[in-house]
Amino acid sequence: MRAEIVAVGTELLLGQVIDTNSAMIAAKLTEIGVDCYYQSRVGDNHGRIVSVLRAALARCDAVIVCGGLGPTQDDITREAIAEVMGVDLVLDETVLAKVRSFFDRLGRQMPKNNERQALVPKGATVIEQQRGTAPGLICSLGHKVLYAMPGVPYELEDMLDRAVLPDLLRRSGSSTKIQSLVVRTWGLSESKLAETLAPEIERLDSEEGLTLAFLASGMEGLKVRATAKGQSDAEVNEMLVDERGRLEKILGDYIFGYDSETMESVVGDLLLAKGKTLSVAESLTGGMVSSKIVANPGASAYFRGGVVSYATEVKQTVLGARDLPVISSEMASEMAMGVKRVLQSDLGLSLTGVAGPETQEGNDPGTVWIGIGDGETSYTRLTLFGGDRERIRWYATMTALDLLRLYLKESPRFHA
Amino acid sequence: MRAEIVAVGTELLLGQVIDTNSAMIAAKLTEIGVDCYYQSRVGDNHGRIVSVLRAALARCDAVIVCGGLGPTQDDITREAIAEVMGVDLVLDETVLAKVRSFFDRLGRQMPKNNERQALVPKGATVIEQQRGTAPGLICSLGHKVLYAMPGVPYELEDMLDRAVLPDLLRRSGSSTKIQSLVVRTWGLSESKLAETLAPEIERLDSEEGLTLAFLASGMEGLKVRATAKGQSDAEVNEMLVDERGRLEKILGDYIFGYDSETMESVVGDLLLAKGKTLSVAESLTGGMVSSKIVANPGASAYFRGGVVSYATEVKQTVLGARDLPVISSEMASEMAMGVKRVLQSDLGLSLTGVAGPETQEGNDPGTVWIGIGDGETSYTRLTLFGGDRERIRWYATMTALDLLRLYLKESPRFHA
Structure with a gap:
């Protein structure tokens, strides 16, 4: 089985929008073992859409089209498909009722334009829309098939998983x-x-x-x-x-x-399971670690807060750290113990290091000390990252959370 | 003048990589007034690259190819172009010396494979590589032209700006x-x-x-x-x-x-110009505002640090706020004044609100109070954002920094 992907939309040709849909579809085709040798993009132009669809159909068994199913005059994928199939567009009353009910739920009148979305090439099967207004289409052309889906990524992904991939598998004679x-x-x-x-x-x-x-x-x-x-x-x-x-x-x-687990959700689950609260003291990451922890809904059950001790004095005045070299194991330890004490949490996590582009205290950008404070004990680790300021801060953030994860899991790798 | 873009690489067809190059090239073509009606992607297969290039050349005046110029056996764009041109590949000694010197600078021996990168279709003009090893190519075919560039975005963008766009303009008879x-x-x-x-x-x-x-x-x-x-x-x-x-x-x-200015660089420049230091107290954004400020290199000249007062008690114990409703103008004010005092800065910026998905104190997600403290005076603003947790936190972050910008600029909009 061989498929091709055609993305429709002048905004793609103008470079205003990056085509992420084709990659998403391609990855899913790869997974189900359908080969894809070509992908094309074409603007909202009737003749050119028709010619791209014909060329694709000549080369493969299944063509997957995305985009151009909206309600405006620019959305002409339906018309182009009807021409390729050699049929007329007919108004589908079920689709029309569905589009109308979408607006009813929002308490709004359906704009006249949206009637266009109920036009279906004669003989095509409708893929029910569950997230927006534009229905999808399955159009048989002899022993070949053409699928059309809207370009909105989350509408597209739903139709792809629910209707297109299963149909492709069925046609490939597989009940897989x-x-x-x-x-x-x-x-x-x-x-x-x-x-x-x-x-x-x-x-x-x-x-x-x-x-x-x-x-x-x-x-x-x-x-x-x-x-x-x-x-x-x-x-x-x-x-x-x-x-x-x-x-x-x-x-x-x-x-x-x-699957959908994130570093912060996993760390959050471990903290909950252990019944421990956390606070964070950050220097070079400047709040990135705290912010990532808070990205997990429900963080309030285990996260107390943090101190961004960017200026050196803040490490001393707010966290009560001694006057030590800023980029050092001792400072990471003092920050972790300090934030734990000041914010009254069970655990303290700290980061101090050099984000660059300048060196600091003779340390190169990417030199980062991470500390964990628990009860009366603190643990520190030195890590070295490459890259620019953004990458160093991001890697330090992920690595600090990962280190806390390994600590909470009592992993041998933490003590290695 | 009409151009087409062809992206080469099996990783694109497998959906492992999103093709951002085509959008970048397309945006620049649009700017110089070159029309682009089609874009294609094809894998690392000789016959299929040749057929895509021929189809594109038949439809337009200039074809821009990216990808497939690396040193490995998979990188076969050079060979495909030579076939389309009907010429042989010849070893270009200047290119070879250039590739070799790239490895010399790294103190490494050039792998034998990289010799392939010095192969040039006979009659093609080389675009000198200034950031990596693969040279680009300008290949005239009668009155048409084919450009080839490496797929690494920052190598590609350099060659595009430096050689391809100027050449396209020249060919279009323009000295623009x-x-x-x-x-x-x-x-x-x-x-x-x-x-x-x-x-x-x-x-x-x-x-x-x-x-x-x-x-x-x-x-x-x-x-x-x-x-x-x-x-x-x-x-x-x-x-x-x-x-x-x-x-x-x-x-x-x-x-x-x-151009390349960011919200944080602009706010930083204003703080420097006014000679004011800043600290930040955050609740729902959880460190995102501080982190964004720190993203600007040189933030240490004006940024003292911040307190992520996620738990309500932290607002009181660390920032010294009174026991007030958490989502209120008064709390935003107390947090801004508190962080300014505790971190000894000239200005304090604060955010308190609901990121969701749950409501808090009867307030819907997206309800956010922003405060600015300066001397003995504080200013607060209520803002309402739609969207999910991530979007609310992000919009709150940008809006708080923007509010500070308007304050520092003494904009009438701040006081409106």
Whole structure:
């Protein structure tokens, strides 16, 4: 089975919007084993949309179109598809009622323009819209198929998962069930992670139904997605449980979470489970660690607050630290113990270091001391990061939270 | 003049990488008035790259290819271009010396693979690489042209600005000079900004050489780019100075900065100019405001630090606030005055409010009080934001910094 993705919208050609939809669709096609050799983008122009759709249909079995299904005169994907299918557009009363009820719920009159969204190429099947107004379309053309979905990412993703991928699988003659699990890691470089997982990826190559893929993931750590295919939900679920167990054996607590878990939600859950409260003293990160903790709803159950001791005197006057070198193990310790005492929490987490671009006290940018205070005891760790000011601050933030996680889990890696 | 963009790389088709390059190139083509009707993405496959390039060349005057110029066996854009041109690849000694010197500077031996990067289709002109190893290519095909650049965004952007756009302009028979100015705004909705600028955009429609465009800009405020074209640098520079003046008249201090200025750099410059130091007390934003201030290198000259008073008692014990309703003008005032006193700064900035998803003290998520303390005086403002927890916290952060900016500028809008 071979598919192509066509993104429609003049805003893409003007560079006003980055096309993230194609990557999202592509990743999901890869997971279900559908090949994709080309992707195209075209503006809101009838003739050019028609020619791109025809070229794509000539090359592959299934074309996935996103965008151009809105209510305005610029939204002409429906018309272009009708021309490619050689049929007329007809008003679908069920769709119209659905669009109208969307506005009713908002207590608003449906604009006349939105009637256009109820026009459906004759013979096409409607994908019900559950998040907005534009319905999706499944259009059979002989033994080929064309899917159309709105360009709004969260409407698109819903229709893709609910209707398009299952339909693609059905057409490919497969009754396969698919599920995936995202494993989130911190502390391994990209190449080290790849090297560590190489034997498992090789093993899976010779096994039906399970694949591992690395995901683009920015600064929130490296992600690996395990995808299982099988004949029933129970079967794929069991495959993923087994694979999760194997990955835990291989990666240990370099794995910090799964699927939608974040570093801050995982740390929050551990604090809750241990019944411990936390406060944070930050220097170079300037509030980034506190802010990330607060990003987790429910943080008020375990997070007391923090002190951003950016100026050196604040470390002394507010946190009661002694007059020590600022970038030192002792200062990290004094800050962690100080913030714990001043904010009356069980645990204190601290960071002091150099974000750059200048050196400080003879230390290079990226030199960061992290401290944890618990009762009468404090622990400190020196870490060195590369990159610019933003990257150093971000890595320090993630690493401090990860260190606290390892401490709370009583991981051997914390004491190593 | 009509151009097309072709992005090469199997990682794009697998959805592992989002193609931001095409949007960047597209935005710059739009600015210089080159039309782009199609964009394509294709994997690292010789036959398919050749067919995409041929299709693009048949449709337009200039094809811009990015990606596939690296040193590995997967990087086959060079070979595909040579086939499209009907020529051989030849080793370019100048390029080879340049690649070798890149490794010399790092104190490393050049891997044998990197020799491939010195292969150039016969008759092509090399675009010198100034940031990495892969050179770019300018390949004439009759009266058409094909440009190839590496896929690494910052290498690509450099070559695009330095060589490709000027060459495109030359070929289009134009000796036009182009410069642009980005205007950054905060406080106007997208539709309000569009409405406010509509008369100016209409006026410019009838004027040669100056255009305004709205840019995709995420949560850092709305951006407008003014682009001037003319016969000399002096002329376009003057056009932009004039346009900047007109935009300042129209938008007033809804404009917070220009080009690479950020909200935090602008606030920092104002604090420096006034010789005032700042500290911040945060509740719902949890350190985001402090962190944003610290993102500006040199913040230590004016930023003392902050207190994240997330738990209510911290507002009292650390900041010395009275036992008042937490979401109130009085609390914002006490926090601003308290943090100023405790951290010994000239100014205090405070935020207290509801990030959600739950209501607090009967206040809906998005209800936020912002306070500014200066000397014996405090000012507070109530703001209401929509959206989820992250968006509310982010908008509160930007709005608090913007309010401080208006205060420091003594803007009439601050007192309105």
